[in-house]
Amino acid sequence: MRECIxxxxxxxxxxxxxAxxxxxxxxxxxxxxxxxxxxVTVGGGDDAFNTFFSETGAGKHVPRAVFVDLEPTVI
Incomplete structure (x- = not known):
């Protein structure tokens, strides 16, 4: 399985x-x-979203991303 961060x-x-x-x-x-x-069934055909999202134990999908900025108001 491919994973992108x-x-x-x-x-x-x-x-x-x-965006x-x-x-x-x-x-x-x-x-x-x-x-x-x-x-929508997970595992039912198109699981391409698993490349960009990680599934938690609670069933939520979390983006594989890091946001960095020195100014906290932007994030």
Whole structure:
């Protein structure tokens, strides 16, 4: 299985990263709280989202990403 980790640095990187992760969630049907909708089955065909998301023990999908900035108001 392939796994990608995204690293977003600085204000511009974080803004682009937020837009990317919002798009990834929309494309793979993952809700903003990390939950999959009830009508989507994990392991049922397209598991491409596992490349970008890690599943926790509670069933939430967490992005494999690091956001770094010295200014805390950006994050």
């Amino acid at each position: 995204s690293i977003h640095i600085g204000q511009a990187g974080i803004q682009v990263g937020n 990317c992760w919002e798009l990834y969630c929309l494309e793979h049907g993952i809700q903003p709280d990390g939950q999959m909708p009830g009508d």
